[in-house]
Amino acid sequence: MIAGIIIAFAVIGVIFLLYNYTYQPLGTQNTTQATPQNTQATTINTLIKNFAFSPQTITIKAGSTVIWTNKDSTSHTITSNSGNELNSQLLSIEGAYTHTFNQKGTFNYHCTPHPSMKGTVVVE
Helix, strand or coil, X not given: CHHHHHHHHHHXXXXXXXXXXXXXXXXXXXXXXXXXXXXXXXXXXXXXXXXEEECCEEEECCCEEXXXXXXXXXXXXXXXXXXXCCECCCECCCCEEEEEECCCXXXXXXXXXCCCCEEXXXXX
């Protein structure tokens, strides 16, 4: 009987020691959290409607793809202001142009038949 009581106290003592060893009071917990970063490439849809690109400016990660879809009543292009990163053919109504941006930078573009239509892709 006494041996049983001693064993019970020994087990309770071990449990108590283990609990205190692994227990961390709330005030001492490490609350530093890593900020998740979105490094995944995505696909962004841009509409051409009412003689405008919508959205006019987009920000994406390198490796992302942009799809421009012409929902306007006339044909349009997606043409780089400088260089030849963007150079679509004339997009008919419901036509689409797809481009994947692998380089970081800012890419300004316009519609050749309607130069007042402007857009920007910022690649981070």
